[in-house]
Amino acid sequence: MELLNLHRIVDVTLAEGPGARCAVWTQGCSVRCPGCFNPQTWSTRGGFSLSWQDLAARVLAVSGIEGVTLLGGEPFDQAGPLGLFAAAVRSAGLSVMTFTGHVLEDLPPSLLVDSTDLLVDGPFLADRPEPSRPWVGSANQRFRFLTDRYDESIFATPNRLELTIARDGAIELNGFATTEVLEALLEGERR
Ligand code: SF4
Numbered sequence: 001m002e003l004l005n006l007h008r009i010v011d012v013t014l015a016e017g018p019g020a021r022c023a024v025w026t027q028g029c030s031v032r033c034p035g036c037f038n039p040q041t042w043s044t045r046g047g048f049s050l051s052w053q054d055l056a057a058r059v060l061a062v063s064g065i066e067g068v069t070l071l072g073g074e075p076f077d078q079a080g081p082l083g084l085f086a087a088a089v090r091s092a093g094l095s096v097m098t099f100t101g102h103v104l105e106d107l108p109p110s111l112l113v114d115s116t117d118l119l120v121d122g123p124f125l126a127d128r129p130e131p132s133r134p135w136v137g138s139a140n141q142r143f144r145f146l147t148d149r150y151d152e153s154i155f156a157t158p159n160r161l162e163l164t165i166a167r168d169g170a171i172e173l174n175g176f177a178t179t180e181v182l183e184a185l186l187e188g189e190r191r
Contacts, residue, residue: 002081003049007041007073011062015160015175017097017118017135018150019066022059023174026073026082031101035126037137041073052085060092067095067117076100076107083111090115095149104144117149134159135176 007025010016016023025038027047036042059068068089075082075098086096097118100107104121107113122141130136133143134157145151161175 003051004055004078004081004085005044005047006050006055007038007047009055009058010164010172010174011058012065013069013162013174015162016071017067017069018095018154018157020064021067021069021097022062022065023069023071024055024059025071026075026078028077029072029074029101030077031072031074031123033101033124033126036124038072044077052081052088056085056088059089059094065094067097070096070098072099072101074101076102076110076112079110079112083113083115086112086115090117097150103142113146117145117147118154119144119146137176 005027007027009025010023012020013023014020025041027041028044029036029038029042032042040046059065068086070082070086086098090096095117096115097120098112098116099120101123102121104113104119113119120136120141120143122138125138125140128138128140130139130141133155136143143154159176161173164172164174166172
């Protein structure tokens with residue numbers, strides 16, 4: 001059984017793509033963009049192992065989501081089992097949004113590409129910050145509408161930051177904010 005190496009799963013979020021979604025961060029990134037916001041996902045060590053079948057069962061047990069978002073790390077470093085996962089959840093009616101640090105033209109054919117509705121491609125370039133579109137860090141990154149499930153109307157969705165406080169007091173943050181917004185939040189914290 002080919003295992004996935006994962007960094008984190010958030011069962012329901014409004015901050016990682018259009019609508020309510022399950023977000024899955026993979027562990028391991030061979031792209032390694034300078035200035036990446038998630039360098040803790042670069043190493044293939046760490047994270048946790050899960051079969052794609054178990055991940056699919058977990059996601060399909062979540063109610064009220066319209067899809068899954070695959071983030072990195074670099075999802076295409078694990079394109080084989082992630083493609084099987086994506087095909088399974090799509091055949092159950094969920095949409096699949098996948099982020100990659102590669103450009104689509106450089107990706108070899110894969111079930112993961114074939115099972116992705118919305119691909120966000122391209123490396124993070126720290127010197128080209130994205131001025132307006134949600135969920136992406138730099139302006140070179142492209143939204144590739146691979147099926148008719150989504151279109152440019154998704155750009156009206158605002159970026160969100162989600163703060164989750166678990167029963168044990170653990171705090172988790174996900175979503176996307178510009179450096180300016182984060183600095184403004186921290187400034188408010190200091191006052
Ligand atoms: S591809 Fe994503 S996770 Fe990997 S270095 Fe670039 S921004 Fe970071």
